[in-house]
Amino acid sequence: MVAAHQRSVLTAPEADFPRWYQEVLDKAELADNGPVRGTMVIRPYGYALWERVQAEIDTRIKLAGADNVYLPLFIPESYLKREAEHVEGFSPELAVVTHAGGKLLPEPLVVRPTSETVFGELMAKWVQSHRDLPLLLNQWANVVRWEMRPRLLLRTTEFLWQEGHTAHATAEDAAAYARRIHLDVYRDFLQNVLGLPVLVGVKTARERFAGAVNTMSCEAMMGDGKALQMATSHELGQNFANAFDITYTDATGQRQHCWTTSWGSSTRIVGGLIMGHGDAHGLVVPPRLAPIQVVVLAVKDDQQVLDAARRLTTALTEAGVRARVDLRTDQGFGRRVTDWELKGVPLRIEIGPRDLADGEVSVTRRDIREKTSVPAGQVVTTVVRLLDTVQQDLHKTAVRRLTSRMVDTESLQEAREAAQSGFARIPWKILGADGERALADDAISVRCLQTADGAVPPDPDSVDVVAVVGRSY
Amino acid sequence: MVAAHQRSVLTAPEADFPRWYQEVLDKAELADNGPVRGTMVIRPYGYALWERVQAEIDTRIKLAGADNVYLPLFIPESYLKREAEHVEGFSPELAVVTHAGGKLLPEPLVVRPTSETVFGELMAKWVQSHRDLPLLLNQWANVVRWEMRPRLLLRTTEFLWQEGHTAHATAEDAAAYARRIHLDVYRDFLQNVLGLPVLVGVKTARERFAGAVNTMSCEAMMGDGKALQMATSHELGQNFANAFDITYTDATGQRQHCWTTSWGSSTRIVGGLIMGHGDAHGLVVPPRLAPIQVVVLAVKDDQQVLDAARRLTTALTEAGVRARVDLRTDQGFGRRVTDWELKGVPLRIEIGPRDLADGEVSVTRRDIREKTSVPAGQVVTTVVRLLDTVQQDLHKTAVRRLTSRMVDTESLQEAREAAQSGFARIPWKILGADGERALADDAISVRCLQTADGAVPPDPDSVDVVAVVGRSY
Numbered sequence: 046m047v048a049a050h051q052r053s054v055l056t057a058p059e060a061d062f063p064r065w066y067q068e069v070l071d072k073a074e075l076a077d078n079g080p081v082r083g084t085m086v087i088r089p090y091g092y093a094l095w096e097r098v099q100a101e102i103d104t105r106i107k108l109a110g111a112d113n114v115y116l117p118l119f120i121p122e123s124y125l126k127r128e129a130e131h132v133e134g135f136s137p138e139l140a141v142v143t144h145a146g147g148k149l150l151p152e153p154l155v156v157r158p159t160s161e162t163v164f165g166e167l168m169a170k171w172v173q174s175h176r177d178l179p180l181l182l183n184q185w186a187n188v189v190r191w192e193m194r195p196r197l198l199l200r201t202t203e204f205l206w207q208e209g210h211t212a213h214a215t216a217e218d219a220a221a222y223a224r225r226i227h228l229d230v231y232r233d234f235l236q237n238v239l240g241l242p243v244l245v246g247v248k249t250a251r252e253r254f255a256g257a258v259n260t261m262s263c264e265a266m267m268g269d270g271k272a273l274q275m276a277t278s279h280e281l282g283q284n285f286a287n288a289f290d291i292t293y294t295d296a297t298g299q300r301q302h303c304w305t306t307s308w309g310s311s312t313r314i315v316g317g318l319i320m321g322h323g324d325a326h327g328l329v330v331p332p333r334l335a336p337i338q339v340v341v342l343a344v345k346d347d348q349q350v351l352d353a354a355r356r357l358t359t360a361l362t363e364a365g366v367r368a369r370v371d372l373r374t375d376q377g378f379g380r381r382v383t384d385w386e387l388k389g390v391p392l393r394i395e396i397g398p399r400d401l402a403d404g405e406v407s408v409t410r411r412d413i414r415e416k417t418s419v420p421a422g423q424v425v426t427t428v429v430r431l432l433d434t435v436q437q438d439l440h441k442t443a444v445r446r447l448t449s450r451m452v453d454t455e456s457l458q459e460a461r462e463a464a465q466s467g468f469a470r471i472p473w474k475i476l477g478a479d480g481e482r483a484l485a486d487d488a489i490s491v492r493c494l495q496t497a498d499g500a501v502p503p504d505p506d507s508v509d510v511v512a513v514v515g516r517s518y
Numbered sequence: 519m520v521a522a523h524q525r526s527v528l529t530a531p532e533a534d535f536p537r538w539y540q541e542v543l544d545k546a547e548l549a550d551n552g553p554v555r556g557t558m559v560i561r562p563y564g565y566a567l568w569e570r571v572q573a574e575i576d577t578r579i580k581l582a583g584a585d586n587v588y589l590p591l592f593i594p595e596s597y598l599k600r601e602a603e604h605v606e607g608f609s610p611e612l613a614v615v616t617h618a619g620g621k622l623l624p625e626p627l628v629v630r631p632t633s634e635t636v637f638g639e640l641m642a643k644w645v646q647s648h649r650d651l652p653l654l655l656n657q658w659a660n661v662v663r664w665e666m667r668p669r670l671l672l673r674t675t676e677f678l679w680q681e682g683h684t685a686h687a688t689a690e691d692a693a694a695y696a697r698r699i700h701l702d703v704y705r706d707f708l709q710n711v712l713g714l715p716v717l718v719g720v721k722t723a724r725e726r727f728a729g730a731v732n733t734m735s736c737e738a739m740m741g742d743g744k745a746l747q748m749a750t751s752h753e754l755g756q757n758f759a760n761a762f763d764i765t766y767t768d769a770t771g772q773r774q775h776c777w778t779t780s781w782g783s784s785t786r787i788v789g790g791l792i793m794g795h796g797d798a799h800g801l802v803v804p805p806r807l808a809p810i811q812v813v814v815l816a817v818k819d820d821q822q823v824l825d826a827a828r829r830l831t832t833a834l835t836e837a838g839v840r841a842r843v844d845l846r847t848d849q850g851f852g853r854r855v856t857d858w859e860l861k862g863v864p865l866r867i868e869i870g871p872r873d874l875a876d877g878e879v880s881v882t883r884r885d886i887r888e889k890t891s892v893p894a895g896q897v898v899t900t901v902v903r904l905l906d907t908v909q910q911d912l913h914k915t916a917v918r919r920l921t922s923r924m925v926d927t928e929s930l931q932e933a934r935e936a937a938q939s940g941f942a943r944i945p946w947k948i949l950g951a952d953g954e955r956a957l958a959d960d961a962i963s964v965r966c967l968q969t970a971d972g973a974v975p976p977d978p979d980s981v982d983v984v985a986v987v988g989r990s991y
Contacts, residue, residue: 079590079636080597081627086640089585089655096586112562113569117552118591118629118660118676119613124553140592140618142629146664147610154554156591156615156629163552167559176848182562187591187660191619203591375649 053325054383062269062320067197069319073328073387076197083195083202087312090388091198093336094315095205099185101238101334102207102310105230109222111181111209116163118187119154124162138190140202156189161307164210165289172212172303174294179218183209198316199273199518206311212291212303216282219304220259223280224501226308227261231276239314240331240439241265241321242447243275244468244513246493247505251481254307258282259505264492264513266447267320270467272492272517275317276310280505316518322439328389329412331439332432338367339428340390342381344397346374354396357406357424364425366432386411391435392428412439451513457483460514464489468515476512489514526798527856535742535793540670542792546801546860549670556668556675563861564671564788566809568678571787572658574711574807575680578703582695584654584682589636591660592627597635611663613675629662634780637683638762645685645776648768652691656682671789672746672991679784685764685776692777693732693753697974699781700734700751708748712787713804713912714738714794715920716748717941717986719966720978724954727780731755732978737965737986739920740793743940745965745990748790749783753978789991795912801862802885804912805905811840812901813863815854817870819847827869830879830897837898839905859884864908865901885912924986930956933987937962941988949985962987 054072058065070076075091078084087095103113119142142154157163164182172180185207192202209226213219227245235243248260257279264272286292286303295301322329332338339361343354354370361368369390371381385393393409400406406424409416412435419427450467454460457480463469464484471480473494481491494510496502502510527545531538543549548564551557560568576586592615615627630636637655645653658680665675682699686692700718708716721733730752737745759765759776768774795802805811812834816827827843834841842863844854858866866882873879879897882889885908892900923940927933930953936942937957944953946967954964967983969975975983 077640079592080594080639081590081592084590084592085588086590086636087588089587092586092588095588113565114562115558115560115565115568115678117554117557117559118662119552119554119557121553137620139620140615140627142613143616144626145613146666147612153617154613163559166553167550176846189591193619205588373649 054387055325055327057325058268058323063196065323066320069323069327069387070197073389075315075319075328078197079203081202083192085195085197085201085203087205090336091315094318094330094334095312097334097336098234098239098314098318099207101234102230103185105234106183106207106209106226109181109225109230110179111183111211113183113185115186116157116160116167116184118157120157120160120163122153122155124166125155138192140189140191157186158188158190159208159309160184160186160188161208161210161285162289164208164307165285165291168210168212168303168305169289169291172291172293175214175296178212178214178293178303179222180212181209181222182211183207196316196518198319199313204312206309209306209308211306212286213305214293214295214301214303216304219282219306220280223259223261223278223306223308226306227263227276227278227501231263231278231308231310235263235265235275235314236440238331238333239318239321240333240436240443241275241317242440242444244493244495244499245501246495246510246513247502248277249478249481249491249494249512250506251478252491254279256281256284256288258284261501262493265317265321266443266450266468266515267317267518268323268446269320270450270515272468272515273313273317273320274492274517275314276308278308279306281305281307320518321443323389326414327387329439330389330391332391332436335389335391336367337369337388337390338432339392339394340369340371340385341394341396342371342378342385343374344378344395344400347398349401350396350398353401357394357396360425361428364429366425366428386414392431394424394428410435412442460484461487461489464515468492468513470511470513473508473510473512476514481512484514488516490517492517527860528798528800530798531741531796536669538796539793542796542800542860543670546862548788548792548801551670552676554675556665558668558670558674558676560678560785563809567788567791567803567807568785570807570809571707571712571791572680574707575703575783576658578707579656579680579682579699582654582698582703583652584656584684586656586658588659589630589633589640589657591630593630593633593636595626595628597639598628611665613662613664630659631661631663632681632782633657633659633661634681634683634758635762637681637780638758638764641683641685641776641778642762642764645764645766648687648766651685651687651766651776652695653685654682654695655684656680669789669991671792672786677785679782681782682780684779685759685766686778687766687768687774687776689755689777692755692779696732696734696751696753696779696781699779700736700749700974704736704749704751704781704783708736708738708787709913711804711806712791712794713806713909713916714748714790715913715917717966717968717972718974719968719983719986720975721750722951722954722964722967722985723979724951725964727752729754729757729761731757734974735966738790738794739916739923739941739988740790740991741796741919742793743923743988745941745988746786746790746793747965747990748787749781751781752779754778754780793991794916796862799887800860802912803862803864805864805909808862808864809840810842810861810863811905812865812867813842813844813858814867814869815844815851815858816847817851817868817873820871822874823869823871826874830867830869833898834901837902839898839901859887865904867897867901883908885915933957934960934962937988941965941986943984943986946981946983946985949987954985957987962989965990
């Protein structure tokens with residue numbers, strides 16, 4: 046049985062996607078503007094989503110052997126001059142502390158746009174012998190990059206992220222580790238938890254991170270066909286080690302420069318979740334990510350109903366399901382249903398006096414909004430099975446969209462047209478750096494370069510690759 | 519069998535406690551100075567301890583019903599003028615951003631010393647009806663208070679903390695919640711996980727948080743007999759709600775001001791762990807907190823030994839023990855033992871060829887440095903049992919120290935003398951505000967006021983209470 050399609054409280058996403066996005070942020074109570082332009086308040090439900098993203102990524106980072114650390118918020122301005130190329134990239138984005146402790150500071154302090162330079166200093170100190178390698182570090186922190194055109198969760202003056210920094214004895218080891226993070230941490234999380242298919246590949250020289258010899262990214266397609274870069278992983282060669290003098294004594298007693306990597310992901314992933322799975326009725330959260338997987342609604346203020354709702358919630362929790370009970374029977378039922386739909390909770394269970402009399406409850410899937418009656422005794426097993434089905438189905442739906450809106454092209458003109466509504470694949474030999482520049486005039490960029498079968502090219506400078514181009518956030 | 523007492527690599531704590539503390543930070547690789555004076559780098563092992571503190575406190579906060587949020591780092595300077603009393607307290611401690619985006623800002627931005635004012639603004643917006651109450655929020659974040667005499671993990675310009683802010687319909691509900699956090703979150707964590715006995719009580723009017731009608735704190739005794747305030751919980755009456763206009767419509771349609779609370783704990787708890795349990799050989803971590811509960815050392819580079827060490831570590835992990843294997847047989851054995859002792863890992867297991875031949879391993883408790891031989895087949899059950907024993911024993915040892923260094927006194931002079939080496943209890947009727955002022959001249963403060971049997975006084979302004987006085991960090 047398909048639920049009656051009530052009118053949505055949101056602007057239709059196909060009518061005005063940015064407005065729909067802003068309304069979802071508001072009405073699902075995810076995030077709000079901070080008092081300073083460009084800053085962001087992450088509200089309880091939005092933060093619960095971020096905590097789940099963080100927990101899943103953190104577990105994978107730790108499995109890859111990296112340790113978390115915390116580095117200071119403030120960086121002496123002089124530090125940023127050490128890696129010239131780096132300052133070039135950030136200077137207009139910096140927030141600068143000039144006064145503290147009631148006085149003018151002798152040297153201004155920069156609020157970290159990244160902790161890269163401090164990691165550089167510390168790694169130089171901590172790495173001495175080949176026994177100290179690889180040194181695998183990560184940090185979860187807030188960073189600040191002054192933003193003139195902010196958009197909540199996508200591009201804000203302050204955001205939350207993780208940045209990993211590692212030092213290795215050989216180029217091969219560094220390259221293998223950057224790829225491991227790219228695939229086993231980021232792609233694995235994005236595909237298997239967030240439920241979004243991602244394109245993996247390398248960036249062109251033009252799009253590469255300043256100072257990197259290879260930048261790899263995970264690119265996802267949003268509901269409007271635009272790309273969102275979800276995470277990046279960089280091989281820095283010996284550039285960073287040279288700038289910060291990160292050296293080690295090898296087994297023969299020689300001083301050698303290290304090979305380093307860095308990699309990051311941020312609260313932007315929550316923006317990607319909204320735009321990647323959301324629909325006309327709000328957010329749609331994949332079960333493996335969802336902080337609330339099932340909400341149990343007591344339909345009526347009736348003692349038996351309230352007790353049954355509480356009991357079922359406990360039974361679900363004991364079965365390992367993240368369940369929440371909603372006993373707010375003093376509020377309109379339709380409003381409560383709309384609220385949970387806006388928040389994208391994967392399954393909604395309704396229990397009323399008639400359900401109790403019939404010995405069943407109704408279970409509604411948020412993704413396809415399909416309601417079914419389930420005998421009371423089978424609810425827990427049905428829910429566990431359905432959560433898995435919904436997870437798979439959301440991924441399939443996202444794959445279908447990506448496939449249907451990604452076109453193989455053989456010319457710049459074809460690629461430009463296809464990129465209006467999705468992604469275009471075009472051989473790099475046809476596109477080249479000139480074509481890339483031409484597309485940039487139309488706000489189309491090369492999202493990544495892949496092998497013909499969609500894998501990460503072993504050589505970042507190979508010309509025998511396919512470029513995926515599109516508009517992006 | 520008691521392990522041979524090798525010479526410690528540390529200054530004796532009884533000889534120079536501050537120096538011992540600094541050496542533990544260094545040699546156990548916990549924390550280091552940042553590039554800006556007063557800032558701190560938290561190294562992997564120090565951060566792993568903090569992550570465990572965070573996880574345990576966060577679980578308890580969520581059980582108490584509060585939701586996490588994230589508020590911006592930057593606060594417009596004008597915000598801090600709204601609550602005059604508040605600015606008074608912080609002004610010399612503020613770091614101020616005057617330039618950003620390459621320009622002078624029209625209004626300077628303060629780097630949050632706390633997010634209190636932003637919470638005030640948001641709560642005023644989010645609370646409308648009595649149905650929105652209680653509103654229970656918490657934030658984990660970095661804050662900045664310019665510090666002229668920094669000490670790592672105890673008093674730094676930037677530190678990590680959680681701050682809870684809640685709004686309630688009645689004074690009773692607010693008071694009950696502040697007490698619940700004080701006892702069920704803070705005291706429970708500190709006593710049952712961190713293994714430190716804590717004195718719970720209220721602050722005197724002099725020591726109360728600006729704007730609070732009641733400040734409660736958990737005070738622990740450090741190895742040198744000084745007090746460390748581990749966490750505080752405040753009832754703010756309607757002061758904060760008046761300043762920020764946090765109001766709700768009650769069931770009869772009347773506008774009412776809310777009653778609010780706030781409460782916090784920080785990375786200082788890791789400092790308290792070091793000074794509360796540490797000994798001549800370094801850190802001593804209670805098992806329930808320990809990120810590594812057991813380290814399994816392969817004594818020799820022998821295939822059978824390495825395999826056995828790995829197998830045992832897996833078996834321990836499968837039994838739910840946080841175990842780590844140390845296969846660094848290319849480094850001196852004594853050095854490795856010293857390292858794990860410095861880090862305070864509760865149990866150390868050594869496996870060598872002779873142990874394998876004898877079908878046993880040696881297990882050493884870090885707290886009492888006692889080594890015993892355990893038959894290979896009983897290691898896992900022995901370890902699980904020993905971890906519990908060590909947890910209880912550490913708490914008992916700390917209770918013994920607190921008891922032996924806390925003296926009941928009946929005069930100012932007696933109290934002053936006792937506070938040189940520990941705490942003094944003195945009836946508030948004898949001490950009073952005048953006595954409190956007199957002790958302050960000798961750097962002795964009232965840590966808290968308790969009932970005669972050590973409980974939190976129901977009335978914060980009761981005079982029929984006992985003052986616990988001491989020197990403090």
